[in-house]
Amino acid sequence: MSNHKNITIKDIAKMSGVSAGTVDRVLHNRGRISEDALQKVVTVLNQIDYKPNLLARTLGSKKSFRIAVLVPDPEQDPYWMLCANGIRQAEEEWSQYGVTVEPYFFDLFDKASFHTVAGKANESNPDGVLVAPIFYHEALPIFEMYTTSSIPYVLINTNIPEANPLSFIGQDLYQSGSVGAELMSIGQNGAYALAVLHIYEDVHNSVHLLEKEKGFREYFTQNKLDDCTVVTYDLSNHDEAATEKKILELLDTPNLKGIFSTTSSGSFLAASLLEKHGKNNIRLVGYDLLEENLQYLKSGVIDFLINQNPKHQAFTGISHLANHLLFRKNFHPLYLFPLEVITKQNLSSYLNSAIH
């Protein structure tokens, strides 16, 4: 335990021949300062590398921060339940620093609800906002509002290029699709067919899914794998019977070797049908570590899951906001997550490491 010296405001005050208060005013440019004093302090600041003690700063400014979280209702979809877990974990982590997290859940299938819930969140006058802006048109005006009232906000899951957030946290969807394609083509040879399966209950994320499909398809053209044909199936999962009928039709595709499900809940739906109809030599690549998906991964019906890690996305998003508010850190505007490939064999290592 050595007592190591660190430059403090008092040191700077001594060095520049002014008081600590003046140095403080220069650092935060609050209050008026004479040109003379400013110069003296600035000169010293340029010479040294002053790093304020964040502990003292946070302790001294006895404010606490409130972060509003605007995400879909976790009860409606297991994917968003994972996200909610990340929020809870982040709240625990940051509560000791006086950061509180207030979730505002909107209806995943109702644009209007997004609008009203966003309004409610705003009434609470948060110091920062985490948003999953799955409704493009409804999201734009609220970002504008955040900007004018200079509330920092972080986007997760869905990027909106027009927005100007502290950071976007999520996957590169195009590349994600290419990873799916790559996993499909391992060990395949000769001519074969593949299917891209979009199964969703709502249309909000169609852009989302098309981007994945694009990455998937272009993988084959870029690698000149011309003997591989790709068909697309666009299904709603509202009408189960119709969906099953469509998928049965799909399974009749000659020489079908693989199915790429672009949604997380589509993955286990496809898996259940593959299992039901005994098609166990069709490779299935899906998304996310939903409980249902894990069962099919373990039993071998699903071969690969690409992990979008919604839990970690939410956690990181709140951490970014907290770091920004408490420690004034800034972040790279594009925080793209690794495209994690989950298999039967490495699954447990991912589940275990998430605990800590």
Add this chain to the structure above:
Amino acid sequence: MSNHKNITIKDIAKMSGVSAGTVDRVLHNRGRISEDALQKVVTVLNQIDYKPNLLARTLGSKKSFRIAVLVPDPEQDPYWMLCANGIRQAEEEWSQYGVTVEPYFFDLFDKASFHTVAGKANESNPDGVLVAPIFYHEALPIFEMYTTSSIPYVLINTNIPEANPLSFIGQDLYQSGSVGAELMSIGQNGAYALAVLHIYEDVHNSVHLLEKEKGFREYFTQNKLDDCTVVTYDLSNHDEAATEKKILELLDTPNLKGIFSTTSSGSFLAASLLEKHGKNNIRLVGYDLLEENLQYLKSGVIDFLINQNPKHQAFTGISHLANHLLFRKNFHPLYLFPLEVITKQNLSSYLNSAIH
């Protein structure tokens, strides 16, 4: 910015009718306390959920901590260079909290050097130690010493079951081998042969590698893939010519479909020979994101890399120690990393996310 209330020592003092000093003595059981006062304080403590303000605690106890890091010389091996990067990054992260990191590099090929360097590290009287204990027998006595002088220590890379560290950080090697096997068997059919390749300059980590091999082999027996035969090649990379000759022999194995290289530098060595001899339909699974390996992954000679993430291991290890020293956190003794599967298509997402 709401001012939220938090229970402080003074609150507890008021509630239990004693002074703050007495509460402090109870909390840290330092100094003698009358039975009466102790009871009063304990009663209050049981009623409330006191969470000490970590910021204030750390600020108040003006000590700074020194962490000694005992790892192989990064100049000798690119793998350990990645580790050194993690150390540097952790040092930056924690320096503001008064934690300093002092690296002590030992010779990767010289057990005696481990012993002497460990001694040097000890002379500096560190408050915590991060060790990569690649020399089993030499490591045991120094762990004993840490225990008797109650210096917390964290292990990375190589686990030593007899040790009792704050935590071990690394991979489950057996499972890691199984992941390698799984990647090998994707899309394979009929009878085929696979090779396990141990290429290393030193014998220290033979246990290490055997564990991976075990996981690899048992994958096939457990999944009843009997038509797959596995051969093992144990090579030193001191004598390049001899190694090449051996590998050429290996490449003549009938129906050879894949090579599993258990070491990180063995991976690109194997890749270079595969490329040189035009064997481009043999699947190669290797380890770690060394610059050389990345080249071969991009060009398609290496198909998969399992990432041991030495950088993140070092970073996490130092963070554990810092959290323990500053905030008295304790950790799960086994902190196993996810077994990350890196392919040509998801590589960039991993490289980019490491920047932040």
Add this chain to the structure above:
DNA sequence: TTTGCATTTGTGTTCGGACACATTAAATTT
């Protein structure tokens, strides 16, 4: 009863930065 010593407990300062308030110096008005 008083002195001496040990035990117990309260008070005060420190850490470094934030911020309120007091004080000084300079500029302006009367």
Add this chain to the structure above:
DNA sequence: AAATTTAATGTGTCCGAACACAAATGCAAA
């Protein structure tokens, strides 16, 4: 030149825990 405003800067307190030191108390011996 004195009075008053305004700008500039210094001082002091607070945040909450840690720890040193001082004060108070108890108890036994003189």
